[in-house]
Amino acid sequence: MTVPQISACSGVEKVAVANVPRSPFGADSTAEEVTEGVDLAGKLAVVTGCTSGIGFETMRVLAKRGAHVVGTSRSLEKAEAACGRVTGVTTAVQLELSSFDSVVACAESIRSQKSPIDILVCNAGYRGGGNERQLVNGIEKHFVVNHLGHFVLVNRLLERLLPARQGRIVVVASRAAYRGAPAGGIGFDDLGMARSYSDSAAYGQSKLANVLFSLQLAEMLRGTRITCNSLHPGVINTDIDRNLNPLTRFGFELLTKLSGKTIEEGAATSCYVASSDLLRSTSGHYFEDCNAVTIRGTGHMHDKAMAEKLMLVSEELTAEYLVEWRRPEWSELDDDLQNQTDG
Numbered sequence: 231m232t233v234p235q236i237s238a239c240s241g242v243e244k245v246a247v248a249n250v251p252r253s254p255f256g257a258d259s260t261a262e263e264v265t266e267g268v269d270l271a272g273k274l275a276v277v278t279g280c281t282s283g284i285g286f287e288t289m290r291v292l293a294k295r296g297a298h299v300v301g302t303s304r305s306l307e308k309a310e311a312a313c314g315r316v317t318g319v320t321t322a323v324q325l326e327l328s329s330f331d332s333v334v335a336c337a338e339s340i341r342s343q344k345s346p347i348d349i350l351v352c353n354a355g356y357r358g359g360g361n362e363r364q365l366v367n368g369i370e371k372h373f374v375v376n377h378l379g380h381f382v383l384v385n386r387l388l389e390r391l392l393p394a395r396q397g398r399i400v401v402v403a404s405r406a407a408y409r410g411a412p413a414g415g416i417g418f419d420d421l422g423m424a425r426s427y428s429d430s431a432a433y434g435q436s437k438l439a440n441v442l443f444s445l446q447l448a449e450m451l452r453g454t455r456i457t458c459n460s461l462h463p464g465v466i467n468t469d470i471d472r473n474l475n476p477l478t479r480f481g482f483e484l485l486t487k488l489s490g491k492t493i494e495e496g497a498a499t500s501c502y503v504a505s506s507d508l509l510r511s512t513s514g515h516y517f518e519d520c521n522a523v524t525i526r527g528t529g530h531m532h533d534k535a536m537a538e539k540l541m542l543v544s545e546e547l548t549a550e551y552l553v554e555w556r557r558p559e560w561s562e563l564d565d566d567l568q569n570q571t572d573g
């Protein structure tokens with residue numbers, strides 16, 4: 231079977247994944263369009279970084295489709311204000327991804343909801359400006375906020391995703407994972423990036439970590455009802471450029487005007503991957519414009535050895551914040567499902 235080549239430029243070839251259903255949606259579909267007719271009533275969703283940009287729109291649309299959405303921000307007041315602007319059931323929770331104590335507290339707060347988690351969208355993200363390297367406990371800040379914080383959060387919420395009818399973990403990465411990450415991939419021997427630093431390489435490395443984490447997590451979750459996929463939302467004029475200098479910010483905003491997406495379009499791939507019936511058993515893939523793609527020609531997007539190593543290194547770096555999770559027996563899951571149906 232031939233697979234359609236979607237695009238090829240600057241040494242990168244983007245190819246549709248043959249064994250994932252093609253969606254009828256594309257770059258100009260909106261989050262509302264891709265979820266038209268989807269009923270999320272009774273489902274619990276978590277969206278990190280709900281206060282602006284793609285995360286706010288993702289929360290708004292998942293809530294509009296009936297899900298109870300837990301939305302996070304570094305500031306509880308900001309999360310509450312964002313939740314207050316949404317029609318539907320929402321709960322605000324505080325989360326600072328650069329503090330693992332905060333991640334643990336956030337996970338505990340979400341677990342107090344008692345019901346299984348159906349959708350977890352790891353959306354929150356940080357992009358530095360000014361090419362000033364920042365460290366959190368000796369590790370470069372992008373890697374901590376964008377990858378390790380979510381790594382701990384997912385670990386502490388897994389037990390709640392397992393009993394869901396079909397749990398979905400959606401990791402919002404970026405095409406910076408193959409356009410901006412260092413050529414050698416993740417620099418495990420220099421996670422402080424002392425040897426060489428730029429904001430774009432650090433951001434790209436953290437986004438590559440998002441993709442590889444999702445790839446390896448999908449592998450670990452094989453045989454459960456949880457799927458895990460990552461995605462690039464598009465290039466969108468959001469607050470992600472808040473730390474850039476005014477000139478670079480102007481350039482980014484111009485780029486988004488000329489060839490970018492609206493925020494409504496920017497949240498479409500997240501909402502599609504989080505809720506489409508077509509993707510019930512799709513796991514371990516990377517999406518752009520609502521379709522799974524393979525990136526060929528450059529980078530480490532599908533590098534299984536690097537994904538495995540990332541999982542081990544991330545476990546070592548966050549060991550004291552992780553919990554053991556137990557894969558439930560199928561009979562237990564059946565009981566859970568029965569209870570959910572009865573309830």
Ligand SMILES: NC(=O)c1ccc[n+]([C@@H]2O[C@H](COP(=O)([O-])OP(=O)(O)OC[C@H]3O[C@@H](n4cnc5c(N)ncnc54)[C@H](OP(=O)(O)O)[C@@H]3O)[C@@H](O)[C@H]2O)c1
Nearest residue numbers: 279281282283284303304327354355404465466468469470
């Ligand atoms: N916009 C684009 O062109 C683009 C392209 C590719 C990928 N992405 C990815 O899309 C995701 C959403 O970004 P966006 O464009 O919507 O940007 P945004 O408007 O800046 O939103 C980022 C969200 O992340 C939260 N956040 C930032 N730092 C955090 C931290 N240390 N701990 C916890 N939460 C934090 C922010 O919440 P508070 O400030 O309220 O805490 C905010 O809600 C990110 O992962 C980004 O990398 C965006």
